[in-house]
Amino acid sequence: MGPASDGEDVDTQEAIMRATYSALCKHGYANLTMQAIADEFDKTKGVIHYHYDTKEALLVAFLEYLLDAFNRNIAVDEDEAPDERLLTLFETLLFGPPERGEFDHWELMIALLEIRTEAPYDEEFRRQLTHNYETVEATLVAIVEDGVERGLFRDVDPELAATLFLTCLNGARIYQVTLRRDDVAQLTSDALETIVRDWLCHPEGPEDR
Template sequence: MTDTTETTDELMEATYAALCKHGYASLRMQDIADESSKSKATLHYHYESKQDLLYALLDHLTDSFADRIETLEGETPAAQLLALIDAYLEPAADDSAAEFWTALLEIKAQGPYDERFRAELADFDRMLHGRVRSLLEEGRDEGVFRADVDPDEIAEFLVTALNGAQTRHVAVDHPLERTQRTLETYVRRELLADDADETEGRFE
């Protein structure tokens, strides 16, 4: 790993930690520097402003999540689709994770006013939609999902449900587990082909 890569990784981790701790509106470059071994001047050497660091962080998080859902557990597209839903709706393990989702929601709220945030968020949305659609197409072609499944339409529904569940969880503390269970039931009851045998490893 090069020094540049190490520095970038450290600054992304520091920005993530500071964002979780302080939130979008109150975040300062000094807060980010305090979470790293770098000085505020060093941060400004690599990124002109806090906004540039946040752009880089959102890009970094998008790439990380894309890598995570590219290799999903499960022997079938149906099992992998459930693994993707679980990955997106996994309850926060600690307070910092919960704070991060809150901060990320603040970033999303900047989308209507910041063209670059909006473009990054749109890229993330397309990535998630594309991954869900590819699993649905693969499952339909293999006979795991019903032949009349419309991958694009169902992917649109699932992505909307996933994003809505996260927003509702952050805003009013609605349990993510409820949406997880509902979407799992939807996949099993509405998408699986009639002859898909869950007991013989086609689904689990």
């Protein structure tokens, strides 16, 4: 891969990432070729090969690009109360950011799912996806810990709670994009809000600490 020596090079790499995204959404991972990516690109296939020697190198960079966009979308407002922060994060993970993100949310979920299917066979994909999972998990753990410390939440194990939430969220997104059932994400959102309000939060409000 050639170095990004100036703004033009950076713009070219951004255009390659966008072309890869378009090609992946159009053709799926199994039929994704360098030519299919080049067809979505306004320059020659040789320009793609200049930056990325192989399709594998391009897709490793592309996964990092997708995960960066995903992580920007789930940034939380530290000024919100822990319960509201948690529910806002659930909504973002299920439906995308309140303001439209860089990509259509469900297209982004499909693109990530396409690459996730290859992770059992690709160590670099697995490494990046594991890091992403751990980043989201750590965010959830930190919110639950904050709620417990403030006395807003019951004295639960934050890591177990984060695992429960992530399992529900990831399952809902996979079912929504694979089954094309528009109600899955909303039903999961409603269920998770009930869990937070009726189980996680103290029924009588924050305790004095």
